[in-house]
Amino acid sequence: MTQLDIIFGKAGDTAIDPVCKMTVPRVNPNGGTADHEGETYYFCGPGCRVAFVTRPATFLANDAAEMGHMDDKECADHAGPDTSV
Numbered sequence: 133m134t135q136l137d138i139i140f141g142k143a144g145d146t147a148i149d150p151v152c153k154m155t156v157p158r159v160n161p162n163g164g165t166a167d168h169e170g171e172t173y174y175f176c177g178p179g180c181r182v183a184f185v186t187r188p189a190t191f192l193a194n195d196a197a198e199m200g201h202m203d204d205k206e207c208a209d210h211a212g213p214d215t216s217v
């Protein structure tokens with residue numbers, strides 16, 4: 133896999149670590165995965181996974197407030213900075 137594959141071609145194969153907001157591959161993430169309320173979450177490392185499993189609501193609340201609907205890849209890729217301030 134080249135770096136361009138990572139940046140462009142494989143964008144759909146990554147997820148955001150809800151704890152530290154890193155981009156994590158969906159295939160063999162270093163920190164493994166955890167299921168929570170029907171969603172699968174992916175982690176950069178074991179520490180993030182443990183933190184999430186211990187207090188998932190903490191990280192999901194932060195995610196909703198800061199990131200909006202990050203699952204909407206189109207929005208994440210194309211929405212510019214918020215200029216409404």
Ligand SMILES: [Zn+2]
Pocket residue numbers: 149151152153154175176177180
């Ligand atoms: Zn992490």
